[in-house]
Amino acid sequence: MSNATLTLSLPESEIKPQPQTPVDGHDPKALISMRNIWKTYQMGTESVHALHGVSFDIPRGEYIAIIGPSGSGKSTLMNLIGCLDTPSQGEYWLNGKNVSEMDDDELARIRNQEVGFVFQTFNLLARATALHNVELPLIYGGVGASQRHEMAKKALESVDLAERMTHKPNELSGGQRQRVAIARALVNHPSILLADEPTGALDSHTSMEIMDLFERLHSEGNTIIVVTHEHDIAARAHRVVSIRDGLIEKDERIK
Amino acid sequence: MQRSGEDEFEPQRSIYARADLPARITSHPLFRFAALWESFRVATASLRANKLRTGLTLIGIIVGVTAVIAVMTIINGLNATVAQTFSSQGSTVFTISKNPQIITSREDFVKFNKRKDVTNEDAEAIGRLCTSCWRVGVAANAIETVKYANQKAENVRVRGVNPLSMFDIDGVTIDAGRIWTESEGDSGREICVLGADMLKNLFQDAPADQVLGKEVRIDGRPYTVLGVLEPLGSIFGFSRDNVIYIPYSNYQRVYGARRSLVIFIQVPAAEQLESAQDQVRTIMRNRRGRSMDDPNDEGFALETQDVFLNLYSSATSNIYGVTWGVATVSLLVGGIVVMNIMLVSVTERTKEIGIRKAIGARRKDILSQFLIEAVVVTALGGIIGVGTGFGLAYVISALIGFPLLVSVLSAVLGVGMSSLVGIVCGFWPAWRAAKLDPIEALRAE
Helix, strand or coil: CCCCCCCCCCCHHHCCCCCCCCCCCCCCCCCEEEEEEEEEEEECCEEEEEEEEEEEEECCCCEEEEECCCCCCHHHHHHHHCCCCCCCEEEEEECCEECCCCCHHHHHHHHHHHEEEECCCCCCCCCCCHHHHHHHHHHHHCCCHHHHHHHHHHHHHHCCCHHHCCCCHHHCCHHHHHHHHHHHHHCCCCCEEEEECCCCCCCHHHHHHHHHHHHHHHHCCCEEEEEECCHHHHCCCCEEEEEECCEEEEEEECC | CCCCCHHHCCCCCCCCCHHHCCCCCCCCCCCCHHHHHHHHHHHHHHHHHCHHHHHHHHHHHHHHHHHHHHHHHHHHHHHHHHHHHHHHHCCCEEEEECCCCCCCCHHHHHHHHCCCCCCHHHHHHHHHHCCCCCEEEEEEEEEEEEEECCEEEEEEEEEEEECCHHHHHHCCCEEEECCCCHHHHHHCCCEEEECCHHHHHHHCCCCHHHCCCCEEEECCEEEEEEEEECCCCEECCEECCCEEEEEHHHHHHHHCCCCCCEEEEECCCHHHHHHHHHHHHHHHHHHHCCCCCCCCCCCCEEEECHHHHHHHHHHHHHHHHHHHHHHHHHHHHHHHHHHHHHHHHHHHCHHHHHHHHHCCCCHHHHHHHHHHHHHHHHHHHHHHHHHHHHHHHHHHHHHHCCCCCCCHHHHHHHHHHHHHHHHHHHHHHHHHHHCCCHHHHHHCC
């Protein structure tokens, strides 16, 4: 399942985006199956490889942390997992679909249906109420008004914010805002919950509350991927993947 | 969309237990009503949040639409008035006069003034010789001050007419009392028939039948009121009822035979107009001969109402042209302002666009959101413009005195035109928003 690769300290120019060791085809049982993913950015005349040949699988229902220092390629990996971007090379299978070759609108639909984002800075719409923020993915999913309302209410109840439904983000505390964001991420019943530094903007007490919530959501069957640079946050996950210099440095099960 | 492997877990039952999932959302039509409605809500909310900016954005659109609506409404009203006015006299009447109604140059004015006066004898000759003519009459006007008791009416048109059929040619009908008889008319006595305005201006709105037999003073001379005419209404703010008819014989006695008069000729139907005009032209040429000074001048003017109608329609078409010019320029400027504001709006809301894209908004969702915002602004401008346009037309119509004809078509046109400006000018900013990279957009502050 894990596919740890050694860090190669080759000069940039000698790294060619070509599959080195052929990897077996994607694992059809895995929820996420990445095979030899490369991501190359063009910076002027220079090519910068953010990821060079990353392969791993995530089964359904796993709680995984992706950890790495800044510049390690973990943000790039997160953007790829979240279908905000497509790899320069390699295959990415999400819930049985090959996402690596999708166009903008198909990706938007995958993000809507398969991915629930939780961001460091919450990224709620400031002018909308908590309820409306949570309804938003359903609106883009084409869910009818009454069903949408019902689902959004349930999602807010599940993060203990039933009392705060009509409040706007600026009337909520940081922890409450993050819980609204989690409700929004969950409302469409996505395949994965993808959290990017979810506690980065919260005090330690609230951070623990949010991490407790993730644990509960995991125990309820959700697949959770937390991207972080904090080891104590990563330690709450059941599996930790360490990224360094665009490669998987370590992939270990800790629980 | 199918979910596999759900049985592999034994999750705690709760709201978010995976087994509790409802059937997955599958509806993906070309456009999603919920998303459009969301766009509309966002658009109106953002406009409300930026009231001043919205107001300033609207000005160009409002001015353009107001101009179009006001002018269309006013001209519709004028058209109705003109149509009504000229159908009462009809296209069966033409006139012979010394000067044409419209003189465009000083040279012409000098030339026309050298002509011989048109006289009663000319009219008699036409009446005798023109076989296609039906009614022939003469009329001459003087502007006078008229008094009754301590009431005074100024600038009253005193119209001397002969014979009685001149009332028919003028298209006026009696409301109360009577017109004079033929012998009364020939006698040169001081008798008159009042236009409807005289009741208001001299008799404090007394009923028409109560002024019969009263004596009014025209320039100090007493005239007995025989009858009162039905009102004709006004045209371009000039009342057509501010008139007193007196017999031409009396007019001639007071103002002298020196004054040139106008011969009115009516034919039974419009088809005879041309042949009657030919006959009358021949008769008049015979009577005038060629002018000694100017061999090119016929020595009289033969005119129909078309002269006025032509002038009117060329005037209104000029007004239309200018208005469309004003409207086009202000809509163009308004459209550029809208485009500019939409670009600002897109830049301001880059983060929001990123969030929406991250949670599943497609390009067309973002595109429609900003397009709807642009169209809501411009349509709002159009609606306000239609309102102010009708308001302006109402004020002007009340001042000048013509009917206000509110046309639904022009309202639809006004709002439609401004909405079109919104679509055209909103498209590029909306497209820029739609193709923003979600990662870049999320990074924006």
